[in-house]
Amino acid sequence: MATAPSERSRVRRAPKRADYDRETIDAILDEALVAHLGFVADGQPYVIPTLHARVGDEVLIHGSAASRMVTLLGAGVPACLTVTLIDGLVLARSAFHHSMNYRSVVVLGTARFVEGPEARERALEAFTEKLLPGRWDEVRPPTRQELKGTRVLALPLTESSAKLRTGDPVDDDEDYNLDVWAGVVPLTLAPGTPQPDARLREGITPSPSLAAWGG
């Protein structure tokens, strides 16, 4: 459980659902496929979905060198990266206590550019492997030109927190007598049957990474 690493990263609402352990935080960041990155431009907050990959004590994001988000973050504006995993509908006996089960992580801080083609290549490897473990070794590696046009940013996990809701609905005592079904409908991000690219050459079967993953 640990304690909040800073006052501003302390979970304020429902603090009993907070968890500041890096093990918990890392597991949520690693499972989530998409992060929501917040930054401010001209006084207006923007929240942009983006791919991320945790490597050690940092979470990486990447984008075009021409992107406003990348430029601002690289210049050191304050950022907030949030991921949320949806685990279930919580159906209570009263409308008021309906909720969701979820696991989320909020990371506050300032990002730094990951510099140099080799470090950027390692980052691109992390993004590719996060989507599908084993994929990196099966595909064409990035060219010098591709690495040049990509910027990678690293946000430290020093100010991070997790928040989780799990388990049954919590109803008011008197409501447990109601004739209403209550419980949880689990939700998971489930893979379907892989759809081959329309331009896939004949005779090419799913690569080992996909087969290992259940494709």
Place this chain on the structure above:
Amino acid sequence: MATAPSERSRVRRAPKRADYDRETIDAILDEALVAHLGFVADGQPYVIPTLHARVGDEVLIHGSAASRMVTLLGAGVPACLTVTLIDGLVLARSAFHHSMNYRSVVVLGTARFVEGPEARERALEAFTEKLLPGRWDEVRPPTRQELKGTRVLALPLTESSAKLRTGDPVDDDEDYNLDVWAGVVPLTLAPGTPQPDARLREGITPSPSLAAWGG
């Protein structure tokens, strides 16, 4: 497709994936179960996952009257509400062109408090029905006290945009000859078997709303 309602809500990266039609925007907001709400406090952006429900030309969120987010938003600070639906892993022939299929909406603006117990009750109905259509009529309605402790905020959809990536990977021409499987692994948020509350009274079967939904 339409055009961006304002310069700041114009999609800057990959503008060919932008869609400013309300029909597209509404469908994405309605399908998404969780929104990420961005606001600024003491110069630091925060991105907080929260339930939302679109009603007409506004998207509603709710929270405790004691919540900092609710207090700030009700005071009229600039906000950004973003939802993202994850549709698939895009597996290209090169590491560089790996991506995700997704549908996202970004709403910029300033929220207003929804005032009065009746309007707040309608909002709570919208949240409950969004989780599970038909649920509202099966459960105990909110009490006066519950409505008093809840604040509802409405953010207009006047400055909103959608961004979508669909379909096959886009590889470089020369890469289509590579011996690499490429395609899309579809991803959907799939419901599992409903788990009855440990304190569910004997003999209570899943309510019609749950049965209708496939539970």
